[in-house]
Amino acid sequence: YxxxxxxxxxxxxxxxxxxxxxxxxxxxxxxxxxxxxxRRPFNSLKQRLQGTEIPSVKKQLPPKNKPEKKSNWRQLHEDFINAIQSAKQVTKAMKEGRPLPPPPPPSINPDYIQCPYCLRRFNEAAAERHISFCKEQSTRRVFAPGQKGTKQAPGKQQMTKRREPTLTSAVESLLQNRAQEATS
Structure with a gap:
């Protein structure tokens, strides 16, 4: 020094x-x-991948900005006010002993997508999954005009109608009714 x-x-x-x-x-x-x-920033990913069989990773583009949806605060506000008013009417009717007013119609969210098969409404992500599922289910369920509800499974016999009451079961129910009348 x-x-x-x-x-x-x-x-x-x-x-x-x-x-x-x-x-x-x-x-x-x-x-x-x-x-x-x-100086360029050090790329540790490039160094880690060096000597491996993994091809170089493509740079991911930043997600495109979706146009912001129009705010529907006014409709939400009106739905809220209607719900409050209908709740007040119900409590007033209960206090006065009057029959309850009919419930307000359900509000429809314009952001939701309606399923063409079951007519239920979903947000975008859920609608994509649901509609494909519902489409598959609707193709499975083929209803005949005379059928109610579900399709009969193959190999199962159709249930028979209820049997007519026999004489003994009719007499039993008659005796039970008479016994109840006698006790009261």
Whole structure:
């Protein structure tokens, strides 16, 4: 350290460090190159994938901004007010002993998508999943005009109609009714 102080040390204009005059000339050219160049951030993914069989990963594009949906606060507000008013009418009718008013019609959310098969409404993500499911289910269920509800499973016999009451079961029920009348 003492030998270095005896020499004249000069400061680098770029970084401010002190060097001997003969070293400073070489340092300044290198220092200017380093400080003028923008450094790219280190890509650790590239280094990790180096030497593996995984192909280079494509850069993912940022998701496109979807246009924001129009705010439907007014409709939501009106639905809320209608719900409050109908609830007040119900409590008033209950206090007065009158029959209850009919419930308000369900509000339809315009953001929801209606299923063409079951007519239920879903948000976009759920609608995609549901509609494909519902379409498959509707093709499975083929109703004959005379059938009610579900299709008869193959290999099962159709249930027979209820049997007519026999004489003994009719007499039993008659005796039970008479016994109840006698006790009361």
């Amino acid at each position: 003492t030998a270095a102080t005896s020499q004249d040390l000069l400061a680098c204009e770029t970084c401010g460090r002190h060097f001997a005059q003969d070293v400073l000339l070489k340092h300044e050219t290198i220092c200017r190159k380093v400080f003028n160049k923008k």
